[in-house]
Amino acid sequence: MPLLIPLLTGGMERALQLAEAMTARGFANQPSYDALSQTAVLLGLVLLLSGWLLRLVWSFPTLGMILLLTGIIVIGLTIRIVGRRIPYTCYRSQAWQRRDSLVTLSAIVVLVLFLFDLPDRSSIFYYPYPAITMPSLHPIIALLTVGLVMPAWVTKKA
Structure with a gap:
């Protein structure tokens, strides 16, 4: 735990700095999140948390694993669907030569x-400690x- 918290906070700080730098350089895209996608992510997080609690705290491993995997699938599919809505530009396509x-x-x-x-x-x-030869x-x-x-x-x- 003493190693995990500084690692996570340092990683989040670097990610936010990179995001701010990319936004300042014009690489930001403002995706539109509708209520359905936000609700799906929230549902996925609730399923994930409830599955985790059922599995680890209340000793229902099978039901907990099912809810955990369902939450992961819901979140993954939602991220994929929302990501497909964002337009992207391919500046130069190169053929395999x-x-x-x-x-x-x-x-x-x-x-x-x-x-x-x-x-x-x-x-x-x-x-790390080579001989001088x-x-x-x-x-x-x-x-x-x-x-x-x-x-x-x-x-x-x-």
């Missing part, structure tokens, strides 16, 4: 190869890591 596939494929290949048993894995692990680097690991440079190879020259 061959170079995008190449970059994605190279990243997946490097990821899969790093999952295999490599010869000297000690060079890719972090240790030359770092060891196996050539196979260096060659695999070069695959992560693929985005620089496929970008167009300006």
Whole structure:
């Protein structure tokens, strides 16, 4: 609890500061919340709270879980429906191209190869208190890591 409260308050402060900064820069959209959506969110919260209380306080685990899940579903659907009403603009749509596939494929290949048993894995692990020596680097690991440079190879020259 001593860690949770400062974490939540700090997170909420940063979120509010970000929201204010985005509003000041013109990124705010004023969605219209009708009475039905507000009532649905309130109903979802009541269902969520009652399910939580039934489950944890009054020892009705099955009914509590049903109400808890129903509340979560009602809130989620309401947020989805209200979110669909807000118009958005796609400034530049980009089609998936061959170079995008190449970059994605190279990243997946490097990821899969790093999952295999490599010869000297000690060079890719972090240790906070290293010894002052030359770092060891196996050539196979260096060659695999070069695959992560693929985005620089496929970008167009300006």
